[in-house]
Amino acid sequence: MGEKRYAVIQPAPLAGTIPAIASKSVAHRMLILSALCEGRLDLDCETTSRDIEATADCMRALGARVARTSRGFRVNPLPRDGGTPRPTEGATLDCGESGSTIRFLLPVVAALGGACSLTGHGRLAQRPLSPLFEELVAHGARLSPQGTFPLRVQGPISGGTYRLPGDVSSQFVSGLLMAAPLVLGGLDVEVAEPMQSRSYVAITVSSLAKFGVHVSVEREVHGNAAVTRYSVPAGSELVSPGVASVEGDWSNAAFWLAAGASCGEGVTVTGLDLSSSQGDRAVLGALASFGAHVTRGGDSARCTHDALRGRTIDVADIPDLVPPLAAVAATAKGTTRFINAGRLRLKESDRLVTVRDGLNALGANVSIDGDELVVEGVSRLTGGEVDARNDHRIAMMAAVAAAGAAGPTTIHDSGCVSKSYPAFFADFAALGGNVTEGWE
């Protein structure tokens, strides 16, 4: 028995109903804020994943008590000293392979003051922390050089205005906003346009609101340039709502909805908030624009195959939807262009390359054109061998594409789905997928 998982998929269309797993994005934010706030939180979050657990472990290392309960997590926050949370001095926080965790916690630990270290694995050391890194240094943080772990952090940081470009990672903005209530004086984050992944900052703003912190958001135009200013006023305090729940995950539900769009009799995902602040609920509009039949229920969405045609889709705000939408585009008639997709190079893998290679290995016709991914639809995928390259969304994309292929597919390194969705292949089988897993 080897060290990596593989999955063999025999063609069989997916159909049926599946409950959404808990949103990874929301869970990260609720675990961090509940560890920093005043008062205990019972968090409804029935499913978990490697990334969510990385954040939970980091908050434990900082001094919070985070227990797994039958429904989710019970979080007792960091001890307080004169009303201020006090982190464990010299703590090491292992962020695993989670970009969200390290980018959210870097400003948070700097704001808490004291000394601690951040570490991680896989591609995490190569994923950018600049220019958040330089802005923190400019505001008083002392940090060891970027690019190697452990990253040593010594706070505190001052308030004032933090300036960031909008096209590297919105996670920098979210991290600073979660750190803001810990900083003396108010804190503004000024984000230059074009601003991508904007809706992820909206998730942060609505999570902070649950803990009683109001963020004002204003767009300002200065000559030819525009910025969005997020302001957290001085004196903002994080207070636990007591109980809260993590809503369903649109980014992962997108794979099942894409499977419904590609072939078969339709897939329904339940447990979704149709007016969520998660930008990835845009998957419904995107699948409808391909020609798929989309229906919305009270807390569910259903997608059924119909004649599909290629589209141009701007993915600046929805980078995580590219793998499932590319699986659909692979057999949509004509050309699909995913535009403003450059940031996909900065994910768990260079996702422009891994989406292209993963789908082409199954008989698709995908190419990269600058910051665009271009998919020429073929009438049917053949199946084949795909290396997921340690990227959960590439493994899930390949599985969805393989279900509708003419022949079998082997996905190497399929175990990486546990980063966001440990039960992915069990749910794939529950929807009628034909999958056999093993070690190699």
Ligand SMILES: O=C(O)C1=C[C@@H](OP(=O)(O)O)[C@@H](O)[C@H](O)C1
């Ligand atoms: O804030 C978040 O929860 C996320 C923001 C996005 O990253 P970028 O802002 O770096 O694009 C997204 O790709 C990631 O999976 C989750």
Ligand SMILES: C=C(OP(=O)(O)O)C(=O)O
């Ligand atoms: C990019 C992702 O996550 P993160 O940036 O948190 O590693 C993802 O889940 O696709």
